[in-house]
Amino acid sequence: MDIQLDPAGDDLPLMANTSHILVKHYVLDLDVDFESQVIEGTIVLFLEDGNRFKKQNSSIEEACQSESNKACNFGMPEPCHVPVTNARTFSSEMEYNDFAICSKGEKDTSDKDGNHDNQEHASGISSSKYCCDTGNHGSEDFLLVLDCCDLSVLKVEEVDVAAVPGMEKFTRSPELTVVSEELRNQIVRELVTLPANRWREQLDYYARCSQAPGCGELLFDTDTWSLQIRKTGAQTATDFPHAIRIWYKTKPEGRSVTWTSDQSGSPCVYTVGSPVNNRALFPCQEPPVAMSTWQATVRAAASFVVLMSGENSAKPTQLWEGCSSWYYYVTMPMPASTFTIAVGCWTEVKMETCSSADLATERPFSPSEADFRHVGVCSHMEYPCRFQNASATTQEIIPHRVFAPVCLTGACQETLVQLIPPCLSAAHSVLGTHPFSRLDVLIVPANFPSLGMASPHIMFLSQSILTGGSHLCGTRLCHEIAHAWFGLALGARDWTEEWLSEGFASHLEDVFWAAAQQLTPHEAREQQELRACLRWRRLQDEMQSSPEEMQVLRPSKDKTGHTSDSGASVIKHGLNPEKIFMQVHYLKGYFLLRFLAERLGDETYFSFLRKFVHAFHGQLILSQDFLQMLLENIPEEKRLELSVENIYQDWLESSGIPKVTKWIRVNRRPRKRKRREREEVFEKLLPDQLVLLLEHLLEQKTLSPRTLQSLQRTYHLQDQDAEVRHRWCELIVKHKFTKAYKSVERFLQEDQAMGVYLYGELMVSEDARQQQLARRCFERTREQMDRSSAQVVADMLF
Numbered sequence: 114m115d116i117q118l119d120p121a122g123d124d125l126p127l128m129a130n131t132s133h134i135l136v137k138h139y140v141l142d143l144d145v146d147f148e149s150q151v152i153e154g155t156i157v158l159f160l161e162d163g164n165r166f167k168k169q170n171s172s173i174e175e176a177c178q179s180e181s182n183k184a185c186n187f188g189m190p191e192p193c194h195v196p197v198t199n200a201r202t203f204s205s206e207m208e209y210n211d212f213a214i215c216s217k218g219e220k221d222t223s224d225k226d227g228n229h230d231n232q233e234h235a236s237g238i239s240s241s242k243y244c245c246d247t248g249n250h251g252s253e254d255f256l257l258v259l260d261c262c263d264l265s266v267l268k269v270e271e272v273d274v275a276a277v278p279g280m281e282k283f284t285r286s287p288e289l290t291v292v293s294e295e296l297r298n299q300i301v302r303e304l305v306t307l308p309a310n311r312w313r314e315q316l317d318y319y320a321r322c323s324q325a326p327g328c329g330e331l332l333f334d335t336d337t338w339s340l341q342i343r344k345t346g347a348q349t350a351t352d353f354p355h356a357i358r359i360w361y362k363t364k365p366e367g368r369s370v371t372w373t374s375d376q377s378g379s380p381c382v383y384t385v386g387s388p389v390n391n392r393a394l395f396p397c398q399e400p401p402v403a404m405s406t407w408q409a410t411v412r413a414a415a416s417f418v419v420l421m422s423g424e425n426s427a428k429p430t431q432l433w434e435g436c437s438s439w440y441y442y443v444t445m446p447m448p449a450s451t452f453t454i455a456v457g458c459w460t461e462v463k464m465e466t467c468s469s470a471d472l473a474t475e476r477p478f479s480p481s482e483a484d485f486r487h488v489g490v491c492s493h494m495e496y497p498c499r500f501q502n503a504s505a506t507t508q509e510i511i512p513h514r515v516f517a518p519v520c521l522t523g524a525c526q527e528t529l530v531q532l533i534p535p536c537l538s539a540a541h542s543v544l545g546t547h548p549f550s551r552l553d554v555l556i557v558p559a560n561f562p563s564l565g566m567a568s569p570h571i572m573f574l575s576q577s578i579l580t581g582g583s584h585l586c587g588t589r590l591c592h593e594i595a596h597a598w599f600g601l602a603l604g605a606r607d608w609t610e611e612w613l614s615e616g617f618a619s620h621l622e623d624v625f626w627a628a629a630q631q632l633t634p635h636e637a638r639e640q641q642e643l644r645a646c647l648r649w650r651r652l653q654d655e656m657q658s659s660p661e662e663m664q665v666l667r668p669s670k671d672k673t674g675h676t677s678d679s680g681a682s683v684i685k686h687g688l689n690p691e692k693i694f695m696q697v698h699y700l701k702g703y704f705l706l707r708f709l710a711e712r713l714g715d716e717t718y719f720s721f722l723r724k725f726v727h728a729f730h731g732q733l734i735l736s737q738d739f740l741q742m743l744l745e746n747i748p749e750e751k752r753l754e755l756s757v758e759n760i761y762q763d764w765l766e767s768s769g770i771p772k773v774t775k776w777i778r779v780n781r782r783p784r785k786r787k788r789r790e791r792e793e794v795f796e797k798l799l800p801d802q803l804v805l806l807l808e809h810l811l812e813q814k815t816l817s818p819r820t821l822q823s824l825q826r827t828y829h830l831q832d833q834d835a836e837v838r839h840r841w842c843e844l845i846v847k848h849k850f851t852k853a854y855k856s857v858e859r860f861l862q863e864d865q866a867m868g869v870y871l872y873g874e875l876m877v878s879e880d881a882r883q884q885q886l887a888r889r890c891f892e893r894t895r896e897q898m899d900r901s902s903a904q905v906v907a908d909m910l911f
Contacts, residue, residue, distance in 0.1 A: 125687025128339035129398035130258045131680030134350040136398050140323035141409035147380045150372040153362030156395045157323040164348035254343040255353045261340035263367035263393035270327035272356040274300045277321045287830040301355035309495045312444045340396045353538045369393035375518040375558050381457025386566045390450040397449040404446035412438045418459045422569040453568035459516035462525040493731030506546045509538040517556035524579040528586045539628035540594045548602035563897035565597035566591050577864045581834030584800040591625035592618050606733035607674045612666045616702015643801050652700040667765035692902040705764045807840035821850045835864050844873045861890040872906045
């Protein structure tokens, strides 16, 4: 491989040779076994070699610059039910038996990493010998490199797509009398490039091809971070098989998914947004440039619900007594890192009452091709795009479902379920067309390491957002909804530019939330000023406690977006366990966008933002794409001294806080509302006001137990939302308020997404009782705790 890694470092390698060959579609066929904590089955990859997709990328770039392109006319995805049976039945009896024996451990010939040797494995294939620096290796075979770790790869084979009835339509021959490698690859080339209005037919053929028999095993090898596959005699990407099947199984300790119990005590497994992304769930191409679609059939015990990134609201199909199958698909090309799955005994939570108007707005959306008319030109690769559908552009509230452990259904009905429609409607009022046709929302187990995570068609939320009223729930919901546009529909081409996702979501969450609450412009401004004040204080704290190199939003500078000749690259600090707890990309990105919105004025800024979304949805972007288009679209009198270079220098390529942020009014006081009783003025503080009050009190050297007890009684701090309770726990720890230590214990166990910092405070105090409390709580939760969180806490405690 033509990139160098420091084994002791914290960089994340992206090994896939995406410059030579791309995965265009994945078909997963998986079984979930909770007894062994393993997911196993097959994944079929449909590939496109470099020569073809480079031509496509070139044409897309030309389309971006052309104003005369015609609008695409094709149908929107509707629920598509493709029966997918177990792909194993299409292998020979011998191949199936070998797989069954190995997977059950009765005759396991795997190496120490759990990878099964094939016939030539020991005779010379290795990642060091078969490098991927070019697409043609002369006398050497071409090597397909996939990102992969913590997986047991059992077998890799070429798929005989020509054996599928009806495939002759994808060739120039009326009959498939002589089948060759070239013919099979021709079939796949035609299949992956079908026009978007034939998406349903394309999914059907993908499913049928994925079940076709194998036509020869392929040689493979693995190392720490990759799976390498070759075929003897195939010396270029063009010659390499374009449809391959990989038989594999995950490992219980794999880093892409977490096996745990939900809040009701039932077993579950879900993707946790791991630093290694999905490479420990299935072999894939991790670099964002590898945009692909997928479809998946997942089997589990009938008592489980399978949720996944998918355009369809899947329902279970009973296969036999006690076993159900779930099928999902995606037709919008997305990076493989956005694939998400959650399997558990979830309960669907529905609104207790629903008005007829709501039902009319949220009806299932199944437009016909006639609905498509010119709504503006799209510049992305062709797919069934909602931005091209007049009906979709006016849909304020997309269909949505809420799932949770049974013990949390009541809390979801009180807050979350009620907030989703106004928050979705608010987002539409600000940015326009929802990029995705539907949304599932899942309350994940207590060990989830953050307050939320957005993926295509599905969102994870922490249980911490359900307590203490609607404020934290609403703001976090708005943050994750914003990721549908910034982070998913528009993704960063270079993962080091996280601010393009998190900065935008942080800025938009305030705008969405104000609109969802139907605040007046004055009320919205006051609320946003207060939240800016809180973020400013947080950013100052972050700058004091984080290394300077971790404070830079564009760390690669002029090399941002660059990869090696093969497409492989390295994400700096991508495996640093402390990185997931840092807020720099959220906060500095937020203040940059706030600065730009203030300079331009809200009307001009958000008008531009809608234009930017329409121009770049379905594509990957870099900072310069946003900044250049912004400066080109604002009046000269508002541009003043703004330039891409100045913004790079002041905001993106330097550590610390930019000097230009001195305008932030950090001392602005929240408005006092008129009250009849003086005491009520102090008792009815809003959550953000309470947080600010507690943060100011944290700056006091001493507070008496009497004062702390009065605070707790006056503001019912134990019943407030998690942000308020976090500051309250900090006060308890700082002033050794022993009567409230139970509140700290409860927070560390129930609000794990926010509790890591508290462990540090407990240990720094050097108080024996507090350190004992920290160790006791950690011992109770460490087995279920997120891996990165557990590592950080362990370093603090021991």
